[in-house]
Amino acid sequence: MKEIKIFSPASIANLSCGFDILGVCLNDIGDEIVVRKTKEKGIKILKVTGQKLTLDVNKNVAGVSALALLKETNVDCGFEIEIHKGIKPGSGIGSSAASSAGSVFAINQLIGKPYSSKELIKFALEGEKIASGAAHADNVSAVLLGGFVFVRDSLNFDIFKLNNPIDLAFTILHPQIEVKTSESRALVQRPVTLDKLITQSANLGAFISGLYKEDYNLISRSIKDVVIEPIRSILIPEFEKLKEISLSNNALGFGISGSGPSVFAMSKGLVNAKKIGDLLKEKYRELGFSFDIHTSTVNEKGIQIIKIK
Amino acid sequence: MKEIKIFSPASIANLSCGFDILGVCLNDIGDEIVVRKTKEKGIKILKVTGQKLTLDVNKNVAGVSALALLKETNVDCGFEIEIHKGIKPGSGIGSSAASSAGSVFAINQLIGKPYSSKELIKFALEGEKIASGAAHADNVSAVLLGGFVFVRDSLNFDIFKLNNPIDLAFTILHPQIEVKTSESRALVQRPVTLDKLITQSANLGAFISGLYKEDYNLISRSIKDVVIEPIRSILIPEFEKLKEISLSNNALGFGISGSGPSVFAMSKGLVNAKKIGDLLKEKYRELGFSFDIHTSTVNEKGIQIIKIK
Numbered sequence: 001m002k003e004i005k006i007f008s009p010a011s012i013a014n015l016s017c018g019f020d021i022l023g024v025c026l027n028d029i030g031d032e033i034v035v036r037k038t039k040e041k042g043i044k045i046l047k048v049t050g051q052k053l054t055l056d057v058n059k060n061v062a063g064v065s066a067l068a069l070l071k072e073t074n075v076d077c078g079f080e081i082e083i084h085k086g087i088k089p090g091s092g093i094g095s096s097a098a099s100s101a102g103s104v105f106a107i108n109q110l111i112g113k114p115y116s117s118k119e120l121i122k123f124a125l126e127g128e129k130i131a132s133g134a135a136h137a138d139n140v141s142a143v144l145l146g147g148f149v150f151v152r153d154s155l156n157f158d159i160f161k162l163n164n165p166i167d168l169a170f171t172i173l174h175p176q177i178e179v180k181t182s183e184s185r186a187l188v189q190r191p192v193t194l195d196k197l198i199t200q201s202a203n204l205g206a207f208i209s210g211l212y213k214e215d216y217n218l219i220s221r222s223i224k225d226v227v228i229e230p231i232r233s234i235l236i237p238e239f240e241k242l243k244e245i246s247l248s249n250n251a252l253g254f255g256i257s258g259s260g261p262s263v264f265a266m267s268k269g270l271v272n273a274k275k276i277g278d279l280l281k282e283k284y285r286e287l288g289f290s291f292d293i294h295t296s297t298v299n300e301k302g303i304q305i306i307k308i309k
Numbered sequence: 310m311k312e313i314k315i316f317s318p319a320s321i322a323n324l325s326c327g328f329d330i331l332g333v334c335l336n337d338i339g340d341e342i343v344v345r346k347t348k349e350k351g352i353k354i355l356k357v358t359g360q361k362l363t364l365d366v367n368k369n370v371a372g373v374s375a376l377a378l379l380k381e382t383n384v385d386c387g388f389e390i391e392i393h394k395g396i397k398p399g400s401g402i403g404s405s406a407a408s409s410a411g412s413v414f415a416i417n418q419l420i421g422k423p424y425s426s427k428e429l430i431k432f433a434l435e436g437e438k439i440a441s442g443a444a445h446a447d448n449v450s451a452v453l454l455g456g457f458v459f460v461r462d463s464l465n466f467d468i469f470k471l472n473n474p475i476d477l478a479f480t481i482l483h484p485q486i487e488v489k490t491s492e493s494r495a496l497v498q499r500p501v502t503l504d505k506l507i508t509q510s511a512n513l514g515a516f517i518s519g520l521y522k523e524d525y526n527l528i529s530r531s532i533k534d535v536v537i538e539p540i541r542s543i544l545i546p547e548f549e550k551l552k553e554i555s556l557s558n559n560a561l562g563f564g565i566s567g568s569g570p571s572v573f574a575m576s577k578g579l580v581n582a583k584k585i586g587d588l589l590k591e592k593y594r595e596l597g598f599s600f601d602i603h604t605s606t607v608n609e610k611g612i613q614i615i616k617i618k
Contacts, residue, residue, distance in 0.1 A: 018510075018514065019503075019506075019507060020507050020511075021507065021510065021511045021514060022514075150511075150514060150515060150518060151511065152511045152512065152514075152515040152527075152530065152531060153508075153511065153530075158515075158530060160518065160527070162518060163521070188503060189503055190503070191500035191501060191502055191503070192500060192501050192502075192503060192506050193500055193501075194328075194497060194498055194499070194500070194501060194536075196506075197328075197501050197505075197506050197509065197510070197536065198328060198329050198330065199462075200506065200510060201327075201330065201506070201509060201510035201513045201514075202329075202330045202459075202460065202461045202462065203461065204510045204513060204514045205327065205330060205331075205459060205461075205510075205513045205514055205516075205517045206459060206461040206467075207514075208514045208517045208518055208521075209459060209469070209471060209517055209521070212472070212517075212518070212521035218461075218469070221461065221462075221467060222461060227503075227506065
């Protein structure tokens with residue numbers, strides 16, 4: 001195997017009740033990454049299309065994660081990377097995670113898979129750190145493991161997949177404003193009352209129970225955020241209105257995707273998700289805002305191989 | 310049916326990672342309660358044995374919960390109650406919950422079961438409020454529903470049972486000092502950093518996942534408390550020593566039972582639990598402290614009927 005082309009998907013982190021803890025992997029939206037073996041050692045980023053991003057291997061997240069992998073691995077070749085960005089940086093649906101996880105996934109394939117997907121998380125996290133200023137593992141884990149993921153402890157990589165009730169689907173609205181993860185994170189660093197801690201963690205625990213019991217009603221009651229959303233939602237135009245539209249049209253939940261500005265509605269079934277997509281689109285057009293919109297089921301597999309040479 | 314005798318068990322609330330959220334029902338330790346129909350309307354508490362407690366129906370938790378039930382229910386008789394306390398008040402293993410849940414369970418049986426066990430929680434909570442100054446539903450729910458219970462929202466009674474891996478067992482050490490729940494609650498009312506919120510709720514979510522996956526290792530990694538235990542454990546003589554003994558002898562976890570002063574070790578299997586019991590006993594004897602010790606598997610059924618007349 002000399003060359004591999006992969007699809008590295010977008011993901012939603014936090015999912016309202018699980019700040020820095022929960023992630024879910026999406027379908028259809030994502031980056032395409034080609035990695036080729038080279039005789040010359042080291043990593044080169046040949047080109048990035050779709051978005052303007054640096055080719056500097058020490059600054060581009062895909063380069064940083066790849067370098068972290070190479071540092072620990074004995075290989076007698078190098079790699080050149082081409083990135084076709086399908087996800088906009090700063091959108092809040094795991095743009096940096098898709099690239100940083102994608103490059104290490106691809107290299108791992110090219111060198112005979114010495115690492116499991118779970119073991120690749122630590123390399124991908126090095127890229128994520130560069131992008132957001134913090135090593136939050138929810139997005140990269142979702143991309144590498146697929147499905148719903150739970151990060152118990154990102155420092156010790158205590159991360160696992162959760163049960164995935166088959167019928168869940170997401171609508172993602174990306175307002176065309178940029179919110180930098182690092183700035184958005186700074187905003188929420190304040191103490192929380194014990195009552196809020198109880199409410200927030202009760203919702204997280206109940207959400208997890210809902211996933212295992214496949215109890216959509218319980219999932220819906222618990223996918224709520226009393227800590228971060230009240231602060232961050234202020235940055236998102238018409239957040240409350242979008243939420244109201246979604247929840248009154250059968251959404252099980254509505255919240256901020258990662259650090260925003262993207263928002264998500266979670267529904268039972270793709271039909272509901274698409275209907276909500278149409279309504280949110282209509283509302284944002286009416287208000288004259290620019291936006292992207294996506295709908296997706298849960299991607300149970302994570303990164304997928306498109307072509308091997 | 311004119312008379313019923315029931316066994317109303319002890320329970321462990323909080324379970325380290327689920328303050329005011331988690332509860333588990335125990336076997337063998339508990340109160341016995343006899344309730345008899347009387348022609349005269351109203352509630353009378355005839356006697357309490359085993360502990361010195363008031364017979365005043367407006368002050369005894371079993372009376373308060375029974376009155377709450379009667380207030381909502383149309384019955385043309387009254388009830389007299391005898392309570393044989395097997396649980397010491399102030400021990401931290403749900404003494405007030407056993408009595409307040411027990412009386413309403415018994416009355417519900419005598420009047421033809423108009424309420425489900427879940428519906429009885431709200432009446433039992435009225436008794437619990439009197440005892441602890443707050444309506445925390447973890448103990449009464451564990452007693453009424455059995456097994457592991459999850460309180461998502463005690464105001465709206467959003468409470469459910471969790472999966473119960475068959476092999477879990479508990480050791481409970483009750484140091485003979487009294488810690489009032491109301492005082493112990495006051496101690497912990499301080500703001501929490503976002504980092505601690507994340508760690509604590511990640512542990513709760515992971516513990517729930519562990520119960521559903523029946524993953525004892527994950528359960529063990531997550532049954533931890535970074536918020537309440539560091540404050541409350543100071544009140545418990547040799548807490549750290551007891552914890553060390555338990556964890557170095559195969560305990561999956563160790564923590565404060567409810568608001569203390571009882572502590573619990575959770576183990577895989579009753580044999581391990583009993584061994585830890587012996588070691589804790591030895592340590593407390595060596596130090597010259599007075600104590601009670603219990604071992605128990607999980608009581609999946611909750612309150613049990615002993616005799617009906």
